[in-house]
Amino acid sequence: MTTQAEHRRTDGVAPSGAGDAGGVATRLLPSATPIRFLDDTGGTAPESARGGYEMPPTEMLVEAYRRMVLGRRFDAQATALTKQGRLAVYPSSHGQEACQIGGVLVLRDTDWMFPTYRESMALVARGIDPVEALTLLRGDWHCGYDPVATRTAPQCTPLATQSPHAVGLAYAARRRGEDTVALVYVGDGGTSEGDFHEALNFAGVFKAPVVFLVQNNRYAISVPLAKQTAAPALAYRGVGYGIRSEQVDGNDPIAVLSVLRHAVESARSGAGPFLVEAHTYRVEAHTNADDASRYRDAAEVAAWEGRDPLTRLETHLLAVGALSDEDIGAARQEAEAFAGRLRTRMNEDPDVDPRSLFVNVFAEPTPQLREQREWLEEELGAEDSRGGGEH
Amino acid sequence: MTTQAEHRRTDGVAPSGAGDAGGVATRLLPSATPIRFLDDTGGTAPESARGGYEMPPTEMLVEAYRRMVLGRRFDAQATALTKQGRLAVYPSSHGQEACQIGGVLVLRDTDWMFPTYRESMALVARGIDPVEALTLLRGDWHCGYDPVATRTAPQCTPLATQSPHAVGLAYAARRRGEDTVALVYVGDGGTSEGDFHEALNFAGVFKAPVVFLVQNNRYAISVPLAKQTAAPALAYRGVGYGIRSEQVDGNDPIAVLSVLRHAVESARSGAGPFLVEAHTYRVEAHTNADDASRYRDAAEVAAWEGRDPLTRLETHLLAVGALSDEDIGAARQEAEAFAGRLRTRMNEDPDVDPRSLFVNVFAEPTPQLREQREWLEEELGAEDSRGGGEH
Amino acid sequence: MATTLAQALNAALRDALHQDDSVVVFGEDVGTLGGVFRITDGLAGDLGEDRCFDTPLAESGIVGFALGMAMNGFRPVVEMQFDAFAYPAFEQLVSHAARMRNRTRGAVGVPMVVRVPYGGGIGGVEHHSDSSEAYYVHTPGLKVATPATVADAYSLLREAIADPDPVVFLEPKKLYWSKADVDLPVTTAPFGTAEVRRHGTDATLIAYGPALPVALAAAEAAAADGHDIEVLDLRTLVPFDDETVAASVRKTGRCVVVQEAAGFAGVGAEVAARVQERCFHSLHAPVLRVSGFDIPYPPPIVEKYHLPDVDRVLDAVARLQWDDEPDRRHLTRVPA
Amino acid sequence: MATTLAQALNAALRDALHQDDSVVVFGEDVGTLGGVFRITDGLAGDLGEDRCFDTPLAESGIVGFALGMAMNGFRPVVEMQFDAFAYPAFEQLVSHAARMRNRTRGAVGVPMVVRVPYGGGIGGVEHHSDSSEAYYVHTPGLKVATPATVADAYSLLREAIADPDPVVFLEPKKLYWSKADVDLPVTTAPFGTAEVRRHGTDATLIAYGPALPVALAAAEAAAADGHDIEVLDLRTLVPFDDETVAASVRKTGRCVVVQEAAGFAGVGAEVAARVQERCFHSLHAPVLRVSGFDIPYPPPIVEKYHLPDVDRVLDAVARLQWDDEPDRRHLTRVPA
Numbered sequence A, B: 001m002t003t004q005a006e007h008r009r010t011d012g013v014a015p016s017g018a019g020d021a022g023g024v025a026t027r028l029l030p031s032a033t034p035i036r037f038l039d040d041t042g043g044t045a046p047e048s049a050r051g052g053y054e055m056p057p058t059e060m061l062v063e064a065y066r067r068m069v070l071g072r073r074f075d076a077q078a079t080a081l082t083k084q085g086r087l088a089v090y091p092s093s094h095g096q097e098a099c100q101i102g103g104v105l106v107l108r109d110t111d112w113m114f115p116t117y118r119e120s121m122a123l124v125a126r127g128i129d130p131v132e133a134l135t136l137l138r139g140d141w142h143c144g145y146d147p148v149a150t151r152t153a154p155q156c157t158p159l160a161t162q163s164p165h166a167v168g169l170a171y172a173a174r175r176r177g178e179d180t181v182a183l184v185y186v187g188d189g190g191t192s193e194g195d196f197h198e199a200l201n202f203a204g205v206f207k208a209p210v211v212f213l214v215q216n217n218r219y220a221i222s223v224p225l226a227k228q229t230a231a232p233a234l235a236y237r238g239v240g241y242g243i244r245s246e247q248v249d250g251n252d253p254i255a256v257l258s259v260l261r262h263a264v265e266s267a268r269s270g271a272g273p274f275l276v277e278a279h280t281y282r283v284e285a286h287t288n289a290d291d292a293s294r295y296r297d298a299a300e301v302a303a304w305e306g307r308d309p310l311t312r313l314e315t316h317l318l319a320v321g322a323l324s325d326e327d328i329g330a331a332r333q334e335a336e337a338f339a340g341r342l343r344t345r346m347n348e349d350p351d352v353d354p355r356s357l358f359v360n361v362f363a364e365p366t367p368q369l370r371e372q373r374e375w376l377e378e379e380l381g382a383e384d385s386r387g388g389g390e391h
Numbered sequence C, D: 001m002a003t004t005l006a007q008a009l010n011a012a013l014r015d016a017l018h019q020d021d022s023v024v025v026f027g028e029d030v031g032t033l034g035g036v037f038r039i040t041d042g043l044a045g046d047l048g049e050d051r052c053f054d055t056p057l058a059e060s061g062i063v064g065f066a067l068g069m070a071m072n073g074f075r076p077v078v079e080m081q082f083d084a085f086a087y088p089a090f091e092q093l094v095s096h097a098a099r100m101r102n103r104t105r106g107a108v109g110v111p112m113v114v115r116v117p118y119g120g121g122i123g124g125v126e127h128h129s130d131s132s133e134a135y136y137v138h139t140p141g142l143k144v145a146t147p148a149t150v151a152d153a154y155s156l157l158r159e160a161i162a163d164p165d166p167v168v169f170l171e172p173k174k175l176y177w178s179k180a181d182v183d184l185p186v187t188t189a190p191f192g193t194a195e196v197r198r199h200g201t202d203a204t205l206i207a208y209g210p211a212l213p214v215a216l217a218a219a220e221a222a223a224a225d226g227h228d229i230e231v232l233d234l235r236t237l238v239p240f241d242d243e244t245v246a247a248s249v250r251k252t253g254r255c256v257v258v259q260e261a262a263g264f265a266g267v268g269a270e271v272a273a274r275v276q277e278r279c280f281h282s283l284h285a286p287v288l289r290v291s292g293f294d295i296p297y298p299p300p301i302v303e304k305y306h307l308p309d310v311d312r313v314l315d316a317v318a319r320l321q322w323d324d325e326p327d328r329r330h331l332t333r334v335p336a
Ligand SMILES: Cc1ncc(C[n+]2csc(CCOP(=O)(O)OP(=O)(O)O)c2C)c(N)n1
Pocket: A118, A157, A158, A159, A186, A187, A188, A189, A190, A191, A217, A219, A220, A221, A282, A286, C028, C057, C081, C085, C088
């Protein structure tokens, strides 16, 4: 198996053109079955399933566990906040914790992350203030955190459109001699968009240090994977762009960490982009506003809950003695406290100055925007003098 | 080799999802090297290079030869017409005759073809009046032939954007129980566009009877293939969509016919779409307006001229006794006569009634268009009464 | 019986599917789910998955695929899930759908409807509230319809589906749950006809889609100030009903156009330009516009400051120079 | 020394590349070939392939990649090969480039220039002659510049590259080969400033980009008829110079806008709407528009019937109610 791992780690990008394709193509193809370290319930999977990937250090697994516990609690809290009218909408990543946390843990602070609307949990794991992370979904602004300070792009809503940004940003860093890697999250549905393909192709051509992490959670809202693509697996997209690819059990936190670490370090080393498909499952509805019972069975959900990433990791860490019941209790307590603080802070009404509508359209407002702001000022002034009240 | 051919012909489309990917993916992959029947100079390539594909019937090869001779002469005539100011622009397909003619010969009359601006030769081979085929490039209208009557879509300029049309049209036919196949021409450059990818994916999901013929002529205007993609070969795009794929020596007319026949009949049989990459070369500049010396060597062109598809086929047909010197003379004479008639007809100035600007914007003109046509009428009337003259 | 605008759209699709085998409905989540706004609710179940189905998530692909089907005997009705998610299909709409008939000298028409839930006011996060009509109306070869009433939702959508040309059908999503007592099927005035929704003599308010209720409410409020206001609903932006518009403004001599979209080069600009071209000598004041600001659509918490409301329309009405006083807004240059 | 507009653009790129290491130029065929219009001629050779390079053929990818670079310290200048080939990038422009600064409360600005050769009159086949400016100007967050003179080509492009925000830079391709004696580098008036290209007192012609020479020629011709016409060149459409425009029309009392693009909801509509809002009491006649028809851009042989020309502008000037006669065009409804 070391051999396979060795050749996976081989640098050098596929030459283009006819004739010599065979060998190169084979090297780019993913494993025929998803990489896994753990079986469905957290026992050890057969060595062969690891595809030569390395077991990550135990501390990393423990840290992942802690953040997954916190992430799941955060996620539940956010869903609860929608019911209390404190969030406009919330897309849960319950069940996808391995990818949410894994994608964060493999990155350095200097690396960039490109999340979608579903990655609120990843944002929090990355250390972003949870209130700032939820700004978009609360509706007080489109992005609550500073992308530059956090090296985290705004959560992207138009599917896959953040992919070329990640490629451009990573390429820019590499031009300056920095060793920055950009990791971009895309959903299974998002892979159908033209921008995903264009980004893969640009990344291949410019050897940009980008890791494309496809969270294949088997649904795009209500549309199941089978209607999304006829591909044997989405990881097979990579070879057509000269991009090394892998598929991984996305509910196996160890496998996700192992493969992503390899992918990120491969990209960092100058070997070009990497495409990782993580097979996972969206346990909740698309968002709180969605009714998943319209398009899928409870039995299907239950089956996937049997492969819960958090349980699997916990079982494993307990088994290998890396985690004690006290550790579990402490992690849960930390998560509870985190959720409590968040709840309190989210109970305050956000305050947005209407004048801010005009502030950051351009670095300097145009005369037209100054004029329009003046009109709004007049209205607000008139209201104030009438003693306020709703606009 | 029969085995390989057998399994290539296997119907059934890849199931989606994880786990079972390996076998399916392998079946979808193209041959590691381009399929060929002929060596570079028209001798017989080793049997193994055929990848199990069948030799087409000799009559088909002879017919291909005849049309290639005619096509090349037509192409030269069109280039000459640009020098005489009779065409606004002409993108030559000199050197790509195997694909131009091959793509036509494998189709039935009831099948549809989706050409680009480069396929004027294919249009003529399909039996479209050459003056109608050149209407776009002469500039009297955007499309000179009737797409419905000829089952040939308008030549498409925005790259790859015709691909989803082909998929929709073919799917529509299949829904009605017709056995129509749509063959869509795309260039190597065009494969980088998002629409190409979206079309492949739709075709895979809807099992649309479409053959994607990528004429990889190694340049997109001045941009060489190596800057276009890092893919080992463009044919490797197919597997990521569950689409069977093949790569073929695009200057070997026998290989092109053989692979395309197989692809078209596979699609017709209900086995879903097929992606064929033909490795060929654009011998002339991008169009008459382009100066290819700015970006490529004469030596490179000369090397490819040594693999001229017409010469290779001629050599082969002479060697197997399927063609005589008289046949060659007759084919050339026919081509000459064809070119002569075209020249004469193209020397007439086209006449387009300015009022036609308003006719086919909608089936029924809006009041606004009627009004605007009236304004133009007034101008034309005023001109007429002033005794005509340039507008 | 009270019918919502959403139900009327659903009924129109259903009836069209029943009556014409060539009609097919597809897009993202329109099949099993019935669409995120439930406009296609029940269609896949009742008419079959071949008549109403889900596609891969790719708007350019959806529109291009629809165009291919339209070339081959079908009448596809596709849904773009939200206004801003139609942008990836821009090329297919502008360079193909809009041009195919013209390109082929009439040989290939592409009867297809692109349904776009549009506009704001529903508390949607970024990209869920754009008013994108100006992009489409400026594109020759596209028809653009936008109902504001329940009856029009049904009738205009049926007409769009029957139309031989591509129609961008803009559905004001904040009116999806508005109700009216309408017996379906119903046939209202055809494409290219504006409707006088309120008769009046002193000024003309011109609106369409989501802005119509705002205009009507403003007219009611203005009545209290003694202004008798006429309200027009454009219904289709292309074709445009110059006759009804000009007749009204010639009668009233004053005109305000209301739209949600950013003002600059929006539909309101076209209406203002046309009105002053055609009614110059009847106008007692410039044609004024009430519109969204020239800013990216703001987040939910502040969208109310962006959207035209009754007060802003009333303010514009007040600036119609009733005492022959020029508009103070443009008298002096505004601030630095 | 006579310089062409194309050469001025090339010089602007070259000087910007020399003076600022963060400037990069890329797109389809801009590297080795120097662009199909040779605007980037010699840049890759002289400044290195890392400063000016070819990309894969994918406009959305190009704009998205540029945006990513702009997020990370670069100032990309990208070329869309022709107007209509920018449409696949629409989503990236409208939903991302235009919104990134606003989205991030100013934390992430994206200084980038999207160069688009636009307009007709060069005998181009389908998709090579669109006037797409209205799509961009209607999109809040984009600046839109379009030079009509050689000096402006240089200066506005330099300013666009230096701008902290995304600029759609529309190059009138039929003026690429127009010449003027200009010493480069040159600095002309900044963004947001219209220029009076010809002084006059009787009417104001407003134009931009490819229509400016038509307007100037018409003004010359009108002089023969005794009309002394002022001609304004807008130069940037966003920001818009209301002051210069309003000052001119208040002086002349008559106004015609000239553009190549289809008229409906085009820039001319906005100009007409603004002018009548701001100058109502100075106007002796409605603001008239001379524009392309509302049709897909026609093929080369008949494009001359579509494009505004001197005669059409003169006809509009003649309809400016010099004798207080209302415009005959709109007096009665036109035909069935
Ligand atoms: C371009 C675009 N089209 C449509 C949508 C509407 N939409 C939001 S989420 C979603 C499904 C996305 O599925 P997937 O990519 O699998 O991500 P997931 O939600 O499962 O994480 C859709 C269709 C969108 N946001 N952007």
